[in-house]
Amino acid sequence: MSEAPYTVATMPTARQAGCPFDPPKELVEAREHGPISRFPFPDGHQGWLVTGYDAVRAILGDPRFSSRKELMRHHPLVDFGEFEVPPAPPGEFLLMDDPQHSRYRKPLVGKFTVRRMRQLTERVEQVTAEHLDAMEKAGPGVDLVTAFAKPIPSVIICELLGVPYADRAVFQDNIDKFLGGEVDDDELIAAYTAVQQYLAELVVAKRANPTDDVLSDLLDTDLTDEELKGMALILLSAGFDTTANMLALGTFALLQNPEQLDALRADPELADSAVEELLRYLTVAKQFMRIALEDVEVAGQTIEAGTTVILSYATANRDPERFSDPHRLDLRRQDGGHLAFSHGIHQCLGQQLARVELRVALPALVNRFPSLRLAVPAGEVELRPETADIYGVKSLPVTWDA
Template sequence: MGEPLHTVTTLPTARQAGCPFDPPAELIDARSHSPISRYPFPDGHQGWLVTGFDLVRSVLADARFSSRKELMRHHPLIDYGDIEVPPAPPGEFLLMDEPRHGRYRKPLVGKFTVRRMRLLTERVEQVTAEHLDAMEQAGPSADLVTAFAKPIPAVIICELLGVPYADRGLFQKHIDTFLGGEVSDEELYAAYTATQSYLAELVAAKRANPTDDVLSDLLDSDLTDEELQGIALILLSAGFDTTANMLALGTFALLQNPEQLAALRADPALTDNAVEELLRYLSVAKTFFRTALEDVELGGRTIEAGTTVILSLNTANRDPERFTDPHALDIRRQEGGHLAFSHGIHQCLGQQLARVEMRVALPALLHRFPTLRLAVPAEEVGLRPETADIYGVRSLPVTWEA
């Protein structure tokens, strides 16, 4: 006889007080009962919540589970009634299956290889040094989010895509709005529409005057302007917001774990390992959704065709069956293979870029400011809500000895 069926009746909207880096307690509790639980959506649909590492990884690699936007339940927390969800707009390949997904992703793969991203290291070092110089001159205090975490990946992704530097603040504001989880539906739609309008103008400008960037390189393909807009939106938002939040939240986590911070400062050779551990420990892209295209056996349960599955990546990356002492930040950890960049055909295209930026920026910050510390009590640091697509901090006030 199999394990009794565990049911999670509501998904959390906040993290446990005093535990800003841990997944919500309700998700950790669900994983302690079973790696897969029933989850009734607000509209009555009987879905599933998957919290175990092996099962999450299995679903992400299984083509029988679809990423198509129009097949998903509308929202795990809200009942939108009978509203029909349209397919993803052209180019927005994260919410598509093959072959449409491959049409958009394949032309990009060669532009984000490990070798190409490593060639960017010197430029990332320059941009990081410029922002650390500005911090030091304006100090001895700063909001690390606006002074460091956001501008570094924003500059790099803008240069890669050929977005004019002067326009950086505009797209940064709009992406903050529709990924931050703190605005009304009307404000979210307005920011999305404004971003799309800007990208339409950008693609038209590239058609008229191509430059040396990823977007211009795609002009020789058979992709339409509308498809190029969608691709640019995915690359801009993913290439900026996730890394910005990893830099800020990662610094916060290190400041709250002084023994780990001291170890990293003492031994720069630990940098690569520290980056991987922070990615696992924080898992800012925390939740994905899939819908079964046919009946699938998963973890001893039958996932019926048409059923939506919620994948909790941050809980999977804290699975005690996969990681020893999973809730501890340990930059010497030898267990690799986290799911912070997802897995399967949708594994993050820009993961090597994110690694380069973190490997350069975090050690540079810690070296430049050896007395860096929070300027407010940890409980006063403004965190993004659990409803945000990407978890992180809104602001991180820090100070140091001048």
């Protein structure tokens, strides 16, 4: 008979004061009690919270756990009552299982290979240099989020999708609203609707006048305009928000770990491992959910069919059974294999693009401004709320010696 599991009574959201890079301490404590805990959802559903690396990875690779949106009837923070969750809209494949998921993902795989993304390096270097030049020209004292972290991935993903440069700012604003966790429901719906409407018009424009971009490349498939719109929304949101927050939060983490920052400046060959370690250490995509389609045993516990499971990527990437001294940022770390890009059929399609952007932009920033530092005490850096889909900083005031 298996041992009674530990229970996490409510989903912890607050991070410890002075520890903006660490998961909430209650999640870390849950992991210390074992890789899987009971979790009573606000609506009374008895689910599970998985915090251990091996258990999270196993579930992500197991087709007996579903990502289908219409099965996500329970929320860790909100009681939906009798509300029926609809299926994911056409093309929004992150919330689908195979074969629907593969139908949308397969045409995209060849667009985001390691080789093709590395071919973008020169363009990423150019865009990065342009924004560093603008920072230098403006002089010391900027918000790194608006001057650097947001515009670089925004320019690149918009170019990949064929979105006109002039429309980029509108996208940034609306994506911030429906992913940032800070606006009310009416504003969130308005922002989401605005992006949907724009992308619908963009698909029609591409049909009439294809250009050299990923969206135009998909016109030769059997995908409908509605499906293309949904796919574009997924690519745009994921390709912008996650990397933008990694650039800003990654810089913050480096500034708070000066010995690691010095190592990155001193050794250009360290860039690759530095990016992987920052992805592990920060894990800006904190958690996702899955639904058990049948009874499955995980880490000695039976997860019953129909049960909702919360997968904590943040604690899995800090699991001491997988990573030595996991709460320490170590850019020379050798025990890789993090889950920051997930695992299994839903592993992040754009992970190679994100790696190229981070590998280019972070070293370029810290080398262009050797005296880069926070312009406010670290405790005054404003963080995104834990309710945001992607964790990060709202702003990062920095300065340097002119």
